Amino acid sequence: MTLEVLYFAWVRERIGLPRETLETQAETVADLVAELVAREDRYAAAFADTDALRVAIDQTLSEFSAPLAGAREVAFFPPMTGG
């Protein structure tokens, strides 16, 4: 499946990209993270502690255990600091 993967804040800075289009067979968000971490050190650095990260699937906050079936866009970012 083709996924748009977006990165924000320090996740974006560590990976060095705001977004990329990926071909993946990952079944869950955690599988996708494992694929990315295996690619290059900068991904490993960004995803070193997923407890410190949040994920949204198709613009809705989700969980790392969530399935990716039918998803078009996945975003990774640190806990939000609005307000």
Add this chain to the structure above:
Amino acid sequence: MSVLLRASPFDPGVEMKRFSDTQEGAGGIVTFTGIVRDSADGPLRHMEIEHYPGMTQSALDDIRSRAMARWPLTDAMIIHRHGILRPGETIMMVATAARHRADAFAAAEFLMDYLKSRAPFWKKEVTDTGETWVAARAVDEKALDRWA
């Protein structure tokens, strides 16, 4: 105009007046404004607020809708900046209008708690010595529990 995301500065007094002029049946209005202050690391040059363009508007609409459904408000408003902000500028503002003040105060607190931890904004502080992403505080996440 109940939810507004904007890059340019705004005057909370003007927005308060605009909001209050449209309220009928409200006995009171509560407003909260967040202001850019100096960093713990020293004088701030500026703050940068990044956001998730595809998600921000819907997240803010959802937070406002939850408040409207939970309390008998005549209206609720959220304004939030993104981009580069100077010290002293207004970061965001919420306003709630209700027949009774307890509802307006509670709804404003609810809006603030959700904006802190569930709206896709990330603040970076830029000082003379460098730049730092503002870390989320456990106490802010914990604050959501009272609305569960």
